[in-house]
Amino acid sequence: MSSTPSFKRLPRAVREQQMLDAAVKVFSRRGFHAASMDEIAEDAGISKPMVYAYLGTKEELFIACLHxxxxxxxxxxxxxxxxxxxxxxxxxxxxxxxxxxxxxxxxxxxxxxxxxxxxxxxxxxxxxxxxxxxxxxxxxxxxxxxxxxxxxxxxxxxxxxxxxxxxxxxxxxxxxxxxxxxxxxxxxxxxxxxxxxxxxxxxxxxxxxxxx
Amino acid sequence: MSSTPSFKRLPRAVREQQMLDAAVKVFSRRGFHAASMDEIAEDAGISKPMVYAYLGTKEELFIACLHxxxxxxxxxxxxxxxxxxxxxxxxxxxxxxxxxxxxxxxxxxxxxxxxxxxxxxxxxxxxxxxxxxxxxxxxxxxxxxxxxxxxxxxxxxxxxxxxxxxxxxxxxxxxxxxxxxxxxxxxxxxxxxxxxxxxxxxxxxxxxxxxx
Amino acid sequence: MSSTPSFKRLPRAVREQQMLDAAVKVFSRRGFHAASMDEIAEDAGISKPMVYAYLGTKEELFIACLHxxxxxxxxxxxxxxxxxxxxxxxxxxxxxxxxxxxxxxxxxxxxxxxxxxxxxxxxxxxxxxxxxxxxxxxxxxxxxxxxxxxxxxxxxxxxxxxxxxxxxxxxxxxxxxxxxxxxxxxxxxxxxxxxxxxxxxxxxxxxxxxxx
Amino acid sequence: MSSTPSFKRLPRAVREQQMLDAAVKVFSRRGFHAASMDEIAEDAGISKPMVYAYLGTKEELFIACLHxxxxxxxxxxxxxxxxxxxxxxxxxxxxxxxxxxxxxxxxxxxxxxxxxxxxxxxxxxxxxxxxxxxxxxxxxxxxxxxxxxxxxxxxxxxxxxxxxxxxxxxxxxxxxxxxxxxxxxxxxxxxxxxxxxxxxxxxxxxxxxxxx
DNA sequence: TATGAATGAGACTTCATTCAT
DNA sequence: GATGAATGAAGTCTCATTCAT
The missing domain is CATH 1.10.357.10 (Tetracycline Repressor, domain 2)
Structure with missing residues (x-):
């Protein structure tokens, strides 16, 4: 009961790549400021708090993309x-x-x-x-x-x-x-x-x- | 002291140049999005509504600078x-x-x-x-x-x-x-x-x- | 020199009727709140301060129209x-x-x-x-x-x-x-x-x- | 005193009704234009962004009330x-x-x-x-x-x-x-x-x- | 008389960000 | 681990209204 595996629980590395993919897409389409964390999260198929938990602030996220x-x-x-x-x-x-x-x-x-x-x-x-x-x-x-x-x-x-x-x-x-x-x-x-x-x-x- | 020149009520053309000067300064310092109309107005020594009255929207103002x-x-x-x-x-x-x-x-x-x-x-x-x-x-x-x-x-x-x-x-x-x-x-x-x-x-x- | 007649100086009653005409037109087209004093003044072919001098506040102006x-x-x-x-x-x-x-x-x-x-x-x-x-x-x-x-x-x-x-x-x-x-x-x-x-x-x- | 019911984090449907109640009240008291989203939000006991998130624009909110x-x-x-x-x-x-x-x-x-x-x-x-x-x-x-x-x-x-x-x-x-x-x-x-x-x-x- | 110039105040709206479940 | 719910803060823009010329 406590270890029921959830299909959504992808390993962290995979999730991060999904997020970065979405972020690059949205940032390039809208520009840094016009891009919204909402859109990025939605595009990555994940909830906003997850983005923050994994990749930090919007600025940090952008830098991660850059990197x-x-x-x-x-x-x-x-x-x-x-x-x-x-x-x-x-x-x-x-x-x-x-x-x-x-x-x-x-x-x-x-x-x-x-x-x-x-x-x-x-x-x-x-x-x-x-x-x-x-x-x-x-x-x-x-x-x-x-x-x-x-x-x-x-x-x-x-x-x-x-x-x-x-x-x-x-x-x-x-x-x-x-x-x-x-x-x-x-x-x-x-x-x-x-x-x-x-x-x-x-x-x-x-x-x-x-x-x- | 009694002949302090009147700094206000300048003709439109003068004010527009002041505003453009301020706008160029602020835009270049902060970037388009991070620049605030408040700061531009304050830097031009004028109130915000005047900026809107003379040079329009933030976007139009930026384009005016560009021009x-x-x-x-x-x-x-x-x-x-x-x-x-x-x-x-x-x-x-x-x-x-x-x-x-x-x-x-x-x-x-x-x-x-x-x-x-x-x-x-x-x-x-x-x-x-x-x-x-x-x-x-x-x-x-x-x-x-x-x-x-x-x-x-x-x-x-x-x-x-x-x-x-x-x-x-x-x-x-x-x-x-x-x-x-x-x-x-x-x-x-x-x-x-x-x-x-x-x-x-x-x-x-x-x-x-x-x-x- | 002091009494040069200006062609724009219409008698007060006439000006007031012009303003009321304009006001009725703009109020009915836009509604009370959406109507702007600017538009009314412009439509009346007169400057805003004149409207205030003659017919008072926006609210008073509307009431004048009503009357x-x-x-x-x-x-x-x-x-x-x-x-x-x-x-x-x-x-x-x-x-x-x-x-x-x-x-x-x-x-x-x-x-x-x-x-x-x-x-x-x-x-x-x-x-x-x-x-x-x-x-x-x-x-x-x-x-x-x-x-x-x-x-x-x-x-x-x-x-x-x-x-x-x-x-x-x-x-x-x-x-x-x-x-x-x-x-x-x-x-x-x-x-x-x-x-x-x-x-x-x-x-x-x-x-x-x-x-x- | 330790079991004070949690007034916050209500489900969406409930909050929407609260908002509509408040909106009807404020709109009817002040009229559409004079009503402020601030007052509606405060009356609903919620912050403004929630109103926008759930019920959209002021105009859309009014229409929701109408409906x-x-x-x-x-x-x-x-x-x-x-x-x-x-x-x-x-x-x-x-x-x-x-x-x-x-x-x-x-x-x-x-x-x-x-x-x-x-x-x-x-x-x-x-x-x-x-x-x-x-x-x-x-x-x-x-x-x-x-x-x-x-x-x-x-x-x-x-x-x-x-x-x-x-x-x-x-x-x-x-x-x-x-x-x-x-x-x-x-x-x-x-x-x-x-x-x-x-x-x-x-x-x-x-x-x-x-x-x- | 008449007006261009000027502004204080306030509205709507959007976001990045964080709780509490 | 994951998310719906929630908000503080800020920004753009508009308007009624008043000086000073």
């Missing part, structure tokens, strides 16, 4: 861009994996970037993730430079990497908004913009402002 | 990048003006982009403005191409322009977050990324994905 | 139902005038009755007007009774009169809602209901509840 | 005026039930009619209910006519029924305003006005306007 989606994305990219490939190959594989991920999880992307960029509480989280990306890209550039016996100040590398990441994010936004667009083609376009410029830099060509 | 800041920015850029300059000069002047504007109105930039990107009601407004920028950049590229007797499909040009604009926005975000950074230096960096890559494209160099 | 419309209606009825006519003639003329008035001033009727009946502040005003109508009707009945040498307690007469007035109001409501309906026909119908029953009463026929 | 009171009244009338009685008996029983109901639920009556008559959103609801009453009355008249081998156009019957209903409503208003008045006596009076006139009509007597 999960970020981890998935970084995993996809890292898996594709093996460190032992030549730099241009790594960049291409990384970009293709990135746009492939965005194309496959447009919801997640919307949550990750568009929502988070706006409000302070999540800026930190987002900045951390972007920093990791920038670091990876800067590492590729550095790797390529050293292979040619050249060297550039770390700051400069970072800014260039930042711009490349920004351009990628922008195209990813564009991709998320165009359901019919092909991720691979988008990746190729980005590669054209990114690699041609980067290759020049790698070869020591630089542009300097006119004395005016 | 004003956008117009200012486009004016600054258009004034700097005269159409009769050679393309690289135009791009450089335009970028310098753009980053200069962002550096000078970091509040406005935050409102313009970061907030608006998130929520649907403003996506349209923002897309329109970005479209104008993209168009200008694509025009520059096209101009340069024709000068070299070459031609590229409009779609391709637009995607490249889109990526460049995205990279600029990203650096602008970075600039807005780093109060000590110099706009002109940031513009130079962006120019390096943008122009070197673009110049390659202009010369007919392209990158193609490996057959894998 | 004017009431007076007009009573005048129309009294003018038609001359006291020296035989009772059935008076009733008929009165009813015809009443429905004619309602048909011609559907706005005014809506203000008068539908709005006022609901809220306490105006119940008094309305009751007073209805009391005058009831009194007139009861007077007719009494007159007819005496002509036949009969007499009935005043209370009874009043209740009957009250019911007749109520039935008339009801048909008037119906008339106000049916723009295509003809006032005269409606009056005839009411006369059928009213006079046939009243005539019976006048003849001493009464109905008594069964002992059950 | 409940209407249903109760129609039930009372239908239960009293059995269709197998002779017409005059049905009319009498129906009227007695009607005035009995109004006398017992003066609050409800005020909500039902006086408030609803004024504003558009409820006109439909009210019209529907009145239409059912009119239909019932017209049915009685038709029944009586056929019993005497006569027939009258449906439209005419309806207008007569409408007038009778209007007269009843008017007397009901009067009853609601006179706490000391006896419902049964009022019903008798109404019966006198209604039945005597109707009986004449049933017998084929009609009144025609003079050629003037």
């Amino acid at each position: 999960r989606e970020t981890a998935r994305m970084m995993l996809a990219i890292a898996g594709a861009a093996a460190p032992d490939l030549p730099p241009d190959q790594r960049l291409w594989r990384g970009l293709r994996a990135f746009f492939g991920f965005v194309g496959a999880h447009r919801d997640g992307w919307a949550v990750l970037y568009r929502q988070a960029r706006g409000s302070q509480p999540f800026a930190t989280e987002l900045a951390a993730m972007r920093a990791r990306l920038v670091e990876v890209v800067a590492g590729m550039l550095d790797h390529a430079l050293r292979a040619r016996g050249r060297e550039v100040a770390a700051t400069e590398l970072e800014v260039v990497a930042y711009a490349l990441v920004g351009a990628s994010e922008s195209l990813a936004d564009w991709l998320a908004d165009h359901p019919e667009a092909e991720p691979e083609k988008t990746a190729t376009r980005m590669m054209n913009v990114a690699w041609l410029g980067a290759a020049q830099l790698l070869d020591g060509v630089t542009w300097r402002p006119p004395t005016d | 004003r800041e956008t117009a200012r920015m486009m004016l600054a850029i258009a004034g700097a990048a005269a159409p009769d300059l050679p393309p690289d000069q135009r791009l450089w002047r335009g970028l310098r003006a753009f980053f200069g504007f962002v550096g000078a109105h970091r509040d406005g930039w935050a409102v313009l982009y970061r907030q608006a990107r998130g929520s649907q009601p403003f996506a349209t407004e923002l897309a329109a403005m970005r479209a104008r920028l993209v168009e200008v950049v694509a025009g520059m590229l096209d101009h340069a191409l024709r000068a070299r007797g070459r031609e590229v499909a409009a779609t391709e040009l637009e995607v490249v322009a889109y990526a460049l604009v995205g990279a600029s926005e990203s650096l602008a975000d970075w600039l807005a977050d780093h109060p000590e950074a110099e706009p002109e230096k940031t513009a130079t960096r962006m120019m390096n990324v943008a122009w070197l890559g673009a110049a390659q494209l202009l010369d007919g160099v392209t990158w193609r994905p490996p057959t894998d | 004017r419309e009431t007076a007009r209606m009573m005048l129309a009825i009294a003018g038609a139902a001359a006291p020296d006519l035989p009772p059935d003639q008076r009733l008929w003329r009165g009813l015809r005038a009443f429905f004619g008035f309602v048909g011609a001033h559907r706005d005014g009727w809506a203000v008068l009755y539908r709005q006022a009946r609901g809220s306490q502040p105006f119940a008094t005003e309305l009751a007073a007007m209805r009391a005058r109508l009831v009194e007139v009707v009861a007077g007719m009945l009494d007159h007819a009774l005496r002509a036949r040498g009969r007499e009935v307690a005043a209370t009874e007469l009043e209740v009957v009169a009250y019911a007749l007035v109520g039935a008339s109001e009801s048909l008037a409501d119906w008339l106000a809602d049916h723009p295509e309906a003809e006032p005269e026909k409606t009056a005839t119908r009411m006369m059928n209901v009213a006079w046939l029953g009243a005539a019976q009463l006048l003849d001493g026929v009464t109905w008594r509840p069964p002992t059950d | 409940r009171e209407t249903a109760r009244m129609m039930l009372a009338i239908a239960g009293a005026a059995a269709p197998d009685l002779p017409p005059d008996q049905r009319l009498w029983r129906g009227l007695r039930a009607f005035f009995g109901f109004v006398g017992a639920h003066r609050d409800g009556w005020a909500v039902l009619y006086r408030q609803a008559r004024g504003s558009q959103p409820f006109a439909t609801e009210l019209a529907a209910m009145r239409a059912r009453l009119v239909e019932v009355v017209a049915g009685m008249l038709d029944h009586a006519l056929r019993a005497r081998g006569r027939e009258v156009a449906a439209t005419e019957l309806e207008v007569v029924a409408y007038a009778l209903v209007g007269a009843s409503e008017s007397l009901a208003d009067w009853l609601a305003d006179h706490p000391e008045a006896e419902p049964e006596k009022t019903a008798t009076r109404m019966m006198n006005v209604a039945w005597l006139g109707a009986a004449q009509l049933l017998d084929g007597v009609t009144w025609r306007p003079p050629t003037d």
